[in-house]
Amino acid sequence: MVNYQENLKHLSPVWTHLTDIVVDHAEGCYLYATDGRKMLDFTCGIGVTNTGHCHPKVVEAIRQQAGLLIHGQVNLVVHKPLLELVDELRTVLPSTLDGFFFSNSGAEAVEGALKLARHATGRPNVIVVQGSFHGRTNATMAMTTSKNSYKIGYQPLMPGVYVTPFPYALRYGWDEEKASQWCLDELELLLMTQLAPQETAAIFIEPIIGEGGYLVPPKTFMKGLRELTQKHGILLVADEVQSGFGRTGKWFGYQHFEIEPDIMTVAKGIASGMPISGVISRLELMSKWIPGSHGGTYGGNAVAAAAAVATIRTIKEEKIIENVVTRGAQLKAGLAHLQEKYPQIADVRGLGLMVGTEFRDAHGKPDKKTTKAVQAECLSRQMMLLTAGPWDNTIRWIPPLVVTESQMNEALNIFESALAAVI
Numbered sequence: 001m002v003n004y005q006e007n008l009k010h011l012s013p014v015w016t017h018l019t020d021i022v023v024d025h026a027e028g029c030y031l032y033a034t035d036g037r038k039m040l041d042f043t044c045g046i047g048v049t050n051t052g053h054c055h056p057k058v059v060e061a062i063r064q065q066a067g068l069l070i071h072g073q074v075n076l077v078v079h080k081p082l083l084e085l086v087d088e089l090r091t092v093l094p095s096t097l098d099g100f101f102f103s104n105s106g107a108e109a110v111e112g113a114l115k116l117a118r119h120a121t122g123r124p125n126v127i128v129v130q131g132s133f134h135g136r137t138n139a140t141m142a143m144t145t146s147k148n149s150y151k152i153g154y155q156p157l158m159p160g161v162y163v164t165p166f167p168y169a170l171r172y173g174w175d176e177e178k179a180s181q182w183c184l185d186e187l188e189l190l191l192m193t194q195l196a197p198q199e200t201a202a203i204f205i206e207p208i209i210g211e212g213g214y215l216v217p218p219k220t221f222m223k224g225l226r227e228l229t230q231k232h233g234i235l236l237v238a239d240e241v242q243s244g245f246g247r248t249g250k251w252f253g254y255q256h257f258e259i260e261p262d263i264m265t266v267a268k269g270i271a272s273g274m275p276i277s278g279v280i281s282r283l284e285l286m287s288k289w290i291p292g293s294h295g296g297t298y299g300g301n302a303v304a305a306a307a308a309v310a311t312i313r314t315i316k317e318e319k320i321i322e323n324v325v326t327r328g329a330q331l332k333a334g335l336a337h338l339q340e341k342y343p344q345i346a347d348v349r350g351l352g353l354m355v356g357t358e359f360r361d362a363h364g365k366p367d368k369k370t371t372k373a374v375q376a377e378c379l380s381r382q383m384m385l386l387t388a389g390p391w392d393n394t395i396r397w398i399p400p401l402v403v404t405e406s407q408m409n410e411a412l413n414i415f416e417s418a419l420a421a422v423i
């Protein structure tokens with residue numbers, strides 16, 4: 001008999017743990033622990049299990065593919081699920097985004113996008129926005145500015161990464177348009193004073209900032225970015241790792257802003273939990289990527305690709321994006337109602353089912369203590385929620401996209417009783 005708790009102590013402490021729950025199995029919005037607990041999972045494994053845990057259609061696709069071919073290395077052979085995945089993705093993307101590269105994790109996709117941007121433009125530098133999270137590998141760690149805990153002890157970082165401000169209106173105490181214009185002006189200044197446009201390959205942005213605090217940029221900012229990048233021949237990279245596959249009420253986050261990126265990175269929700277990620281771009285750009293200069297053993301794995309195909313088909317067949325819009329409105333309305341009662345909730349923001357509740361104290365300062373206490377109270381009431389932001393003062397709501405009306409009410413009730421217990 002394996003002693004789970006004993007073996008837990010042997011996992012590297014570099015892995016932080018929100019709980020010590022040992023999961024036996026999971027279904028839909030719930031995790032079932034070996035000790036009998038049933039947890040409402042509003043973390044979605046950090047925005048991954050969009051179709052819910054173990055959706056039967058995804059499970060069946062994995063089972064079938066595992067019996068046919070698990071690994072067909074893409075430099076050696078090509079397999080059906082990979083080509084079916086290209087086909088499915090093309091049905092939810094503009095016809096211009098017609099080139100695909102697959103890897104395993106979000107960070108790998110961002111690294112891939114960086115390498116593509118450098119080859120496609122012949123330029124060395126990139127710009128990221130303040131608050132960005134792009135991963136924890138060497139390059140993506142340098143591109144991550146959401147918290148310095150991801151960088152401590154790893155200096156020197158990859159050079160060639162510059163940071164431009166993000167229009168975090170609440171933080172600046174400005175309205176969105178003022179924040180947007182100021183940030184665009186600062187970006188122009190950055191390009192005049194710190195790195196020349198002709199040496200800038202790309203600007204990377206999460207269409208909705210994730211780990212950095214669930215921040216939605218004003219449309220004018222995204223449009224301004226698009227105009228400025230086009231003017232200078234700089235590529236615009238949308239990191240859709242967290243915001244993709246229906247999470248925000250559209251297939252991809254960038255679609256809210258009437259812009260089209262040059263490159264997209266996808267992962268997480270693409271395959272309901274199987275590890276696969278992708279770099280998507282115009283084939284014309286991809287053709288400038290020197291063959292063999294990037295790749296990996298497992299990229300586009302057959303079982304993961306089959307899970308991705310089943311995920312996309314399920315999102316379409318079960319009208320999951322429509323559910324996101326309805327349940328997102330329910331969530332935001334419920335939270336706005338609680339905000340009236342608890343002014344410590346300084347902001348309720350987000351798109352679809354990517355929603356943040358930011359806590360600030362009576363002086364308007366970030367309130368991590370209350371945030372963490374509310375999260376802990378929710379946990380003791382069997383609901384898992386994550387926090388985000390540089391001060392960890394934002395609770396992030398990322399339920400499975402199949403969440404029902406009554407499950408959403410259950411979550412809001414738990415949250416309300418947690419607030420009552422803490423405040």
Ligand SMILES: Cc1ncc(COP(=O)(O)O)c(C=O)c1O
Pocket residue numbers: 046105106107108110133134135136206210211239240241242243267268
């Ligand atoms: C926007 C974004 N990009 C990249 C990553 C990194 O993905 P992974 O953890 O799969 O490497 C994440 C992970 O949270 C993310 O949210």
